[in-house]
Amino acid sequence: xxxxxxxxxxxxxxxxxxxxxxxxxxxxxxxxxxxxxxxxxxxxxxxxxxxxxxxxxxxxxxxxxxxxxxxxxxxxxxxxxxxxxxxxxxxxxxxxxxxxxxxxxxxxxxxx
Numbered sequence: 001x002x003x004x005x006x007x008x009x010x011x012x013x014x015x016x017x018x019x020x021x022x023x024x025x026x027x028x029x030x031x032x033x034x035x036x037x038x039x040x041x042x043x044x045x046x047x048x049x050x051x052x053x054x055x056x057x058x059x060x061x062x063x064x065x066x067x068x069x070x071x072x073x074x075x076x077x078x079x080x081x082x083x084x085x086x087x088x089x090x091x092x093x094x095x096x097x098x099x100x101x102x103x104x105x106x107x108x109x110x111x112x
Contacts, residue, residue: 003075004047004087013084014040014048020078025054028074030067032057047087 005017021038025031032055041051052075056067079086 001052001072002041003050003052003079004044005050005079006085006087007046007048009048009084013082014050017079017082017084018050020082021050021052021075024071024074024078028071030057031055031071044087046089 003021005014009017018038018040022036025036025038026033036052036054038050038052038054040048042049056064058064058067076086
């Protein structure tokens with residue numbers, strides 16, 4: 001899975017998050033800890049993306065979904081406890097020219 005955090009996350013905090021997620025995997029009896037990967041992987045369009053690759057002990061589909069849900073909730077709680085935030089798609093728009101040349105039109109009252 002991929003998890004994206006906000007771009008205002010410092011490199012040090014991102015490293016701490018990687019270590020914390022690795023520890024979640026290492027200490028979870030429902031997740032195999034003989035091989036797993038957790039790495040900062042991508043400067044995404046709207047987020048700093050972590051790549052998480054691991055396997056559950058179970059091969060039963062219903063149990064797998066329960067383990068996956070519990071693991072993702074642990075990740076959410078860890079991110080919040082660290083004071084970090086999940087990223088969501090955003091865009092910045094640069095307006096070079098405003099019709100009519102009146103730049104104050106962007107700062108005026110909004111239509112009701």
